[in-house]
Amino acid sequence: MYVEMAESKGKSRLHQQIDENLKRVYEEALNEEIPDRFKELIARLRSKEVGQ
């Protein structure tokens, strides 16, 4: 446990806070609605494959 704490000390608070914020920035992008064009694209690719 002590070793683990020493390690998380190496991974400083600043480091942890940066990662927390990175996750938030990424989550924001993740929560955006996916445009229909991609679902349509996949449907087109699928139908092409079936047609072959």
Added chain:
Amino acid sequence: MRDSQVTGGPGGTANTPGTPSARGVFAGSSGGALPAGARDPRDELPEHLGALRAFAISLTRNVAAADDLVQDTIVKAWTNLDKFQPGSNLRAWLFTILRNTFYSDKRKTRREVADPEGIYAAALCEKPSHDGRLALADFRRAFDQLSPEHREVLILVGASGFAYEEASVMMGVAVGTVKSRANRARARLAEMLGLEEGEELLSGVDGPTLAVLGKSGVRAA
């Protein structure tokens, strides 16, 4: 969209099912038949669209460019599905195609795909911060100013929970390079935010966060 077993949870499980070795992510010797329990990547692909797009937005910082990049990635992935090893990490494979496409486009056009008008940044700023516990806008601005390579490594290992080993395969560099690049990127962010070790990044840390931070044993060093 927050599917579970594919990438592993935050922190990154190194032992992704079906990814026995680093090379396993790519080396495809798909004999056609899927291993038991493996899903057809065509069925699985739509589940990764959100993550792909988020990664693309992180790299380009421009929604229009990100969407073009995702579109190219889907088409490339679809036409190269025979190179995908069934049962291995599809998200990692797709991310790899996406970042390779991004860098090769960038080399070809030599055009900076930034967001000069700040359209994306502005759109994001309109969102109310629901917890109000940090200067997220400042952080985002600093993140936007990082090089794409720095944004990439931070998103892979800092935000989406890939292990260093996985990121190393995806980025095509040594594990040590991933680590040092991530550290340099974090240092650069801290520098831009005017932060040094021991300083608070959050303007008003809430109780639970403080408790967690306190417990992690990082008192003023």
